[in-house]
Amino acid sequence: MSANLEKRVACYVRVSTENQLENYSIDEQTDRLKAFCKAKDLSIVKFYTDGGYSGGNMNRPGLQQMLKDIKDKHIDMIIVYKLDRLSRSQKDTLTLIEDEFLSNDVDFVSMSENFDTSTPFGKAMIGILSVFAQLEKDQITERFTMGRIGRAKNGYYHGGPTAPTGYDYIDGELVVNEYEALQVKEVFKRFLDGQSINAIRKYMSEHYTNKYGNWSSHTLVLNILKNKVYIGKVKFKGKAYAGKHKPIISTDIFNDVQKILTSTKREDSKTIFQKNPFKANNLLTSLIYCKNCGARFCGNHGNYVCYSRGKTDKRKIIDPNCKNKKWNIQALDKIIKDEILEAALNKEYFNKIISNKEIVPVDNTKKMKKRIDEIDKQIVRMMDLYQVGDIPIEQISHRIVKLKKEKDTISDQLVDKKQTKLSIAEAKGILSRAAIILENGDLSQQRMVVSNLIDYIEIDDECIQIHWSFV
Known part of the structure; x- marks a missing residue:
């Protein structure tokens, strides 16, 4: 045999x-x-x-x-x-x-x-x-992803039948659900009126229901406030495209909400749910950026300090060799308050701000954008090494994930510096109340004034440059 x-x-x-x-x-x-x-x-x-x-x-x-x-x-x-x-x-x-x-x-x-x-x-x-078998699978995934990107670019929602609250998913498109759209508008209105996430959730849960039940989740409220679908956008892989569906919220209202949410970022996110949503640890939290390296400043032991220098959060370090000056929190707060009061009380100074066209802000994002380009090139090199089989796929994947996290962190900082402009009339309205609030208001009220009037502040050692929202 x-x-x-x-x-x-x-x-x-x-x-x-x-x-x-x-x-x-x-x-x-x-x-x-x-x-x-x-x-x-x-x-x-x-x-x-x-x-x-x-x-x-x-x-x-x-x-x-x-x-x-x-x-x-x-x-x-x-x-x-x-x-x-x-x-x-x-x-x-x-x-x-x-x-x-x-x-x-x-x-x-x-x-x-x-x-x-x-x-x-x-x-x-x-x-x-087996390397080529893995490559073939990745190519199938890439083609599928490209198809979804193309669908998003053409304005179609890609979330499938689980449409966001306020819309129904019919024949592959989002269609406004009028009853739920009314609820979405109510959420945005109440947040802009100063109500906390918890207060909004409680009110909505007591008065409304939607296709997913009731408003029992804090996360549902917060996600609605952040979702660009309500201004007619569709998103895929972090990018937003003009959608074919009808918006529920105006762009102005949405941007006002994002400005508040951005200005209230802090390490302990519980307060956004339980307390005033405008609360933060310091007056200028999230508004100060380093002109030397592009990183954000944070409050640390009585000082505002560049994340790159303070190294309190490794994810937010742009240049570990940055030596930009630390600023005493109270001293810098007073300088910024004085500038706002000067703009409020001195008509000539206000007119000088809005007419000062010759000052061109330095592109302080240059270093961050350069690092993003370097990361993209490193990722491409990793993929090239993978295709020739020089390095195991597990090792390459680990490096790519690490690079991607760094890129996402830097990109988030670029997005935060978003420069939302006020009209001259809006700026005058806020300035007319600024003196009373900055002298007698609590921290959350003072932050509302500062964050509405100022897009961001740049620190270059002794030099402080204010980027106003109404210039």
């Missing part, structure tokens, strides 16, 4: 939704494997079949049964039509072959690639071919 006929051979076949369109049907794979085994004098004891399962998913019934039979010593050899039928993941492919097959004395053969693990060449080819 032939040695091959003594081997207990099992064949594994798989198709996914994408591959139904290719020439890899279950029947096609089965017929070719039978012919291959007949030509090689191999005796097939069992076929394991997974129909409609992705190669990126290890939790397949046929695959799991095969692994169980391997451990029970019922199989001597596994044959597949093509390597990617086993898995499209490099890591999973090598794990299956090395930890499940070879460790249990089971040989592995891929018919199309014409190799098997019983030969040295076959073992060497496993690592090479």
Whole structure:
């Protein structure tokens, strides 16, 4: 009897939704494997079949049964039509072959690639071919992602049937739900009236219901206040595009809300839910930026200090060698208050601010943008190394994730410096009340005045540059 006929051979076949369109049907794979085994004098004891399962998913019934039979010593050899039928993941492919097959004395053969693990060449080819299987999966994902980006660019909502509160999802598009739209407007109005997230949630829960039940979640309220879908935008992968759907909230109202939310960022986010949403630790929190490196300033032990110099949050460091001056909190607060009071009480000074066209603000974001470009180039280099197989995919993935986090942090700081402009009439209205509020108001009220009148402040050692919202 032939040695091959003594081997207990099992064949594994798989198709996914994408591959139904290719020439890899279950029947096609089965017929070719039978012919291959007949030509090689191999005796097939069992076929394991997974129909409609992705190669990126290890939790397949046929695959799991095969692994169980391997451990029970019922199989001597596994044959597949093509390597990617086993898995499209490099890591999973090598794990299956090395930890499940070879460790249990089971040989592995891929018919199309014409190799098997019983030969040295076959073992060497496993690592090479699995790289390309992973690359093919990534290309499918990339094509799918590009399709979703194209849909977003064309203005279509990509969230599927789970439409945001205020809209229904009909025939692939968002359509305003008038009853829920009324509720969304109520949320924005109450927030601008100074109510806390908790107070809004409580009121809405007592008076309204929506398609998802009631307003029992703080997160629901906050997400609605941040969602650009309500001003007619659709988002995908962090970018916003003009949507085809009808807006519920005006852009002006939405920007006013974002300005408040941005000006109230702090380490302990619980206060936004339980207390006044305008509360922060210091008067100028989130408004000061370093003109030297572009990082934001924070309050630290009685001083405003550049994050790069203070190093209290590694994610917000732009230049670890930055030596920009620390400013005493009370001293800098007084300087900014005095500037606002001067603009409020001195008509000539106010007119000088709004007519001072010759001053062109320095692009203090240059270093941050340069670092983002450097990160993008590093990510491209990582992908190039991956495609030539010089570095393991796990190591490359770890580096890319780390670079992506740094890029997101820097990008957030750029977005925060958003320069929302006031009309001259609006600025005069706020300034007319500024003196009373800055002298007698609590911190949250004073912050409202400052953050409305000032987009951001730049510090360059002894030099302080105010970027007004009404210039």
